[in-house]
Amino acid sequence: GQQVMQIPQYQHVQEGEDFTTYCNSSTTLSNIQWYKQRPGGHPVFLIQLVKSGEVKKQKRLTFQFGEAKKNSSLHITATQTTDVGTYFCAGPNYGGSQGNLIFGKGTKLSVKP
């Protein structure tokens, strides 16, 4: 079945260092979404990428959708302690016809002050 994989599973960084998480899908995606879940919290929608090769920025966060629309990445520049949490990518299931999402297992980011 359709799979969405993320690496790494865990990342520990020193505050101020950069961080990148990668997402790969077994199938071509019509779009990809990113979510952040703080410890003890619920996932919060960050962004949706739709176009091949699309790059979007939100302050220190840069999101990229691959040319083949099967992979994506999230890069955080100069991490802060507020960036702590688990970052999930998600792609539409059933080719997007139904609307539900398949989530990757997430990358858990810890930031040492």
Added chain:
Amino acid sequence: DSGVTQTPKHLITATGQRVTLRCSPRSGDLSVYWYQQSLDQGLQFLIQYYNGEERAKGNILERFSAQQFPDLHSELNLSSLELGDSALYFCASSQSTGARMGGYTFGSGTRLTVV
């Protein structure tokens, strides 16, 4: 407050019992999704409803069932509970479905502990 309301926040129950989790979607959202989050297992899709009708099923056990009511709130029923059913259960909603879905709004979840 995300706008998606889930109750209860915590639930402790014994094996073999039955529980009902409740979700009210964000105002205006027609789609409701249920996900299970176990430790280190990510978010597993259970079931989706759109405007009262079941749209898709994921890895939902036969012991589990759900429905969406005319006022769009949804309930997830878990029966014959086993220790392995202990998890966080999230409800999420979105305005539409398919290609125009946009991002989900998640509720704060129900933490189920089966003892």
